[in-house]
Amino acid sequence: MRADIVTSRKKKSLIGLAIILLIVAGLWLVLRDRSPQYNEPLTAQGSPPRSNDPAAMGMWPDKADQDDTTLMMVAFSGGGSRAAAVGWKTLETLQQAPYPAVAGSSGKESNLAREIDMVAGISGGSFAAAAWCLFGGDLAPFQKRFVERNIQGALAKNLFSSKGVVSLFSRRYERINVAAELYDEEVYDRKTFADLPTRPILRIHSTDLALGRRFTFTPDTFNRLGSNLASYPIGYACAASSAFPILLTPLTLRNYGPPLDLSKDVEYVLGKSNSRNDLNADLKTKACEYYNDKSNEYVHLADGGLVDNQGLQSILDEFDTNGVINRRLNHASPPLKRLIIVNVNAGVAEESKSGHSPSAPSVASVIQSTMISSMDVLSARRWMDIQAKCIEVYKAHIDRGATTPSLSQLEEPYRIEVSFRNIQDPELKRQAMALPTSFKLNAEQLALIDKVVPELVKEDPEFQRLQDSLKPKTQ
Amino acid sequence: MEYIIVEIKDKPNVDTDVLINRQPNGRTGVLLMLGGPGWIFVSADWPRAIEQRVNVKNTTPQHPMNITIECELTS
Numbered sequence: 360m361r362a363d364i365v366t367s368r369k370k371k372s373l374i375g376l377a378i379i380l381l382i383v384a385g386l387w388l389v390l391r392d393r394s395p396q397y398n399e400p401l402t403a404q405g406s407p408p409r410s411n412d413p414a415a416m417g418m419w420p421d422k423a424d425q426d427d428t429t430l431m432m433v434a435f436s437g438g439g440s441r442a443a444a445v446g447w448k449t450l451e452t453l454q455q456a457p458y459p460a461v462a463g464s465s466g467k468e469s470n471l472a473r474e475i476d477m478v479a480g481i482s483g484g485s486f487a488a489a490a491w492c493l494f495g496g497d498l499a500p501f502q503k504r505f506v507e508r509n510i511q512g513a514l515a516k517n518l519f520s521s522k523g524v525v526s527l528f529s530r531r532y533e534r535i536n537v538a539a540e541l542y543d544e545e546v547y548d549r550k551t552f553a554d555l556p557t558r559p560i561l562r563i564h565s566t567d568l569a570l571g572r573r574f575t576f577t578p579d580t581f582n583r584l585g586s587n588l589a590s591y592p593i594g595y596a597c598a599a600s601s602a603f604p605i606l607l608t609p610l611t612l613r614n615y616g617p618p619l620d621l622s623k624d625v626e627y628v629l630g631k632s633n634s635r636n637d638l639n640a641d642l643k644t645k646a647c648e649y650y651n652d653k654s655n656e657y658v659h660l661a662d663g664g665l666v667d668n669q670g671l672q673s674i675l676d677e678f679d680t681n682g683v684i685n686r687r688l689n690h691a692s693p694p695l696k697r698l699i700i701v702n703v704n705a706g707v708a709e710e711s712k713s714g715h716s717p718s719a720p721s722v723a724s725v726i727q728s729t730m731i732s733s734m735d736v737l738s739a740r741r742w743m744d745i746q747a748k749c750i751e752v753y754k755a756h757i758d759r760g761a762t763t764p765s766l767s768q769l770e771e772p773y774r775i776e777v778s779f780r781n782i783q784d785p786e787l788k789r790q791a792m793a794l795p796t797s798f799k800l801n802a803e804q805l806a807l808i809d810k811v812v813p814e815l816v817k818e819d820p821e822f823q824r825l826q827d828s829l830k831p832k833t834q
Numbered sequence: 835m836e837y838i839i840v841e842i843k844d845k846p847n848v849d850t851d852v853l854i855n856r857q858p859n860g861r862t863g864v865l866l867m868l869g870g871p872g873w874i875f876v877s878a879d880w881p882r883a884i885e886q887r888v889n890v891k892n893t894t895p896q897h898p899m900n901i902t903i904e905c906e907l908t909s
Contacts, residue, residue, distance in 0.1 A: 625875060633872035640872070678835075679869030681857050689860030699847050751835050751857050755867065758895040763865040 363439045386528050393529040395536040396595070398586045400615040420749070425474055425558075426461045428696035428768065430687045432677065434670035435484025436599070436738075437663065438705035440721045442483030443707040444506045444805060446811035448493055448776050450469045451498055453701075456816075459829060471825075472496065474699070477683060479562040479673035481663040483798075484703065485600035486499065489593045493550055493559040504546045509804065510798035513545070516536055533608035535598055543594030552576070552596075553589040560683065562673050564663035565599040568609055570649055572642050573666050574599075574658070575673070583650040585615030599660040609659040616653040639679075668734045669704050671741035688752060691765035698749070698772040699825065702742060706735060707779060707792045746774060759827045773825045787811055836868040836890045837898035843905065844879050851879040865898055882906035 435446040436670035453472035460468050473496065480488025514537070517523060522537045555561055567574040567719035576596045599610040621627045621658055627647045634641035639664065649655060669675070677684040685697050711728075713720040720728070750771035756769040782788035782810055790810055794804055835885050840852045840862050850868060851858040855875050860866040862878055871891035882905045893899050 629855060629873050629875070637870065637872055680874060681855055681859055682869060685867060685869055686859050691861065691864070748835070752867070755835070755837070755865070755895040757867050765860065765864065 362799065365731040369411050372505070387522070389528075391528060392495075392532055393525055393532045395532045395611075396592075397611070397613045398581065398584065398588075398680050399590045400613070401582070401585055401587050417575060421498060424461065424469065425476075426458070428693050429474050429624040429699065430476050430673050430684065430695055430697070431471075431474045431699040431701070432684070433475055433479070433488075433701040433703065434674055435480045436702075436704045436706055437482030437484055438707070439483040440506065440510060440798050441707070441794050441796060441804075441808070442481075442705035443487045444485030444800060444808045445777065445812055446480075446484050447490075447498065447502060448808055449685050449701070449703045450487070452813045452816040454496065454498070456826070457829075459650070474558045477560040477562065477677070480597075480600065480667060481564050481670045482601040482603070484670060484705070485563045485597045485663065486542070488561060489547065489563060490599055492555050492559050493547060493593060495556070500706075501546070501809070506693040506800075510541075513541060514798065517541055519612050531611070533611075535602050535608045535610045539592070539595040539598035539610060540557060540603075541594075542597050543592045546590070547594045547597075551590055552593065554593075561595045562602050562670075563593075564667060564670060564673060565596075565602070565610075566663055566665040567646070568659045568661050569655070570642075570646055571666070572646060573663065573672065574660055576669045580583075583619065583647065584612060585617070586613065589626065590717060593598070600663045602660065603662045604665070609661045612658040612660065614653060614655055614658055617653040617784070618653055621647060621651060639676075649752040664734070667705070667741075668731075669702065669738040671702060671738055673747060674700055675741055675744055675748070676704075678745075688769075689765055694765050694768045696768045697770055697825070697828070699775065700745060700749070700772065701775045702745075702774065703781075704738070706738075707794055707796070708732075708735065709792055742774075742776070749774060761805075770828060771824075773821045774826070775816070775819050775821045777812065777819070779811070779815075781815055781819070782811055783818075837858070837870050837891060837893045837895050838865065838866050838868065838876070838900050839864065840876060840878060840901045840903060843876055845880075848878075848880065849874055853877040853879060853885075856885075862903075865895060876901050876903070878888045879903045880905065 436442055447767065450472050454470050456471040458469040458471050458474055475491070478488040478491055480486070486505055487501070490505070494500055517537050518526070518534065522540065525535050526534050550832070563576045565574050568570070576588060578588045581591070595610065602610050624647065627644055630640040630644035630647070634644055650658070656702070676682055679685060684698065711724065713724055753769065753771045756766045760766045760769065779788065779791040782791055787810070790807055794807070798807050842848045842850075842862060846863065848862055850862050852860045852862055853876070854866075854868070855909075856877070858879070868874065869875055873887060873889050875885055875887055877885040880903065884904050884906060886901065886903065888899070888901060890899050
């Protein structure tokens with residue numbers, strides 16, 4: 360009798376296990392080939408991709424309600440919701456900084472934020488950069504939908520929904536696609552790159568894992584993939600930019616054929632000639648060749664912070680020949696007066712205590728030192744390179760401004776840095792440096808950012824010099 | 835950074851777009867900045883202008899490279 364009960368229980372357990380295995384196998388069979396929304400191919404019939412790249416637009420466009428004599432570039436660093444919040448507060452502070460009325464604006468005073476011509480964003484900073492371009496200076500929607508929201512809670516909820524189940528069984532639809540759809544639907548109203556205004560120019564950066572180099576969401580890059588950036592959702596680009604390894608899977612793009620004729624590609628031909636002495640040119644030509652090899656059918660993208668965690672390389676690139684800054688400096692009607700570069704760095708660095716103990720540092724501590732700290736050093740170098748470029752540009756004005764119309768009005772370029780490392784109060788600095796890198800900030804943490812960021816902007820010596828320059832001159 | 839001045843041969847007073855790497859960037863007859871040293875394509879928006887491939891290096895604002903754009907002869 361007892362043996363019968365045991366056998367019956369065993370049978371029931373086996374049947375239950377078999378049913379579970381059948382369900383899992385069934386789900387795997389049904390869902391394994393489920394694809395996410397990929398980037399679309401360029402079609403002969405479709406309209407040509409809309410470009411927000413001045414290089415593709417021809418000459419410098421007129422700016423309706425902006426000052427044509429000012430060029431302002433802003434770079435937002437990575438750092439999850441902290442980076443988005445610091446970026447957003449910086450924009451709010453710039454919005455409160457008055458800017459003299461510009462011609463054609465019926466004498467109405469403007470503000471400094473309206474003068475922004477290009478916004479670059481990495482990881483958490485990419486969310487703020489995209490929102491600024493899309494929502495036209497209206498700060499409220501993004502504040503509510505992202506900055507004040509528990510995004511990681513929403514992500515976790517979605518991972519336990521039907522989408523999460525699909526991501527568990529599909530070989531193509533991964534966790535990052537669940538995140539991308541959340542950003543697309545609930546933060547950016549399903550807007551795509553076609554919905555962006557002509558300016559500010561938006562630069563969202565991620566990392567191409569095969570090349571180990573920066574991947575920027577521009578029409579030019581997508582053309583190399585035989586793809587149309589215009590129809591690509593902004594939320595997906597932000598997901599790629601913030602796909603931190605291990606926590607999130609990389610985001611995948613399709614690389615469509617046919618290959619381009621590289622012998623007619625100016626950038627490639629010159630890159631080949633210059634690659635021996637120019638590392639950037641060398642990397643660009645390698646990327647051209649890689650994307651042109653259509654057996655590389657997929658491009659896998661991860662967090663942009665893996666190669667440039669402050670977005671400063673993006674600004675440096677614009678000093679290159681035919682970059683936005685280079686073209687504007689060579690353009691004389693009207694001549695450039697103010698070049699303003701704002702580096703919004705939400706990086707944190709807690710003091711290491713490894714020196715207090717004879718034990719070897721933990722794995723986490725070693726990762727922190729080798730990956731994050733070395734990246735911070737690289738970013739600091741890039742900020743110094745930007746400083747050197749600005750000095751060189753201003754020296755050209757001193758040397759040749761009298762005979763060169765495009766350089767005649769140039770003021771010393773302004774380099775504004777918003778960084779927790781500049782906080783003067785030691786206790787506030789300690790608190791700011793201890794802010795978490797996550798997609799969730801509590802009210803207390805947001806209040807701290809609200810307190811320190813406006814002060815960091817206003818106390819920056821370069822910001823103060825700019826404010827002085829913008830004051831009406833008394834005769 | 836590097837510096838060039840581009841002119842049309844035998845027409846030093848012509849004021850037109852300079853094409854650097856086939857994109858308009860500045861005007862003829864005035865100092866133009868380049869991002870750095872290396873090979874570039876230079877031409878001008880002028881009838882029958884012949885594009886040149888030049889290696890620009892070791893220039894300063896005071897000592898730019900002078901580039902003269904020739905034009906194809908018309909029959």
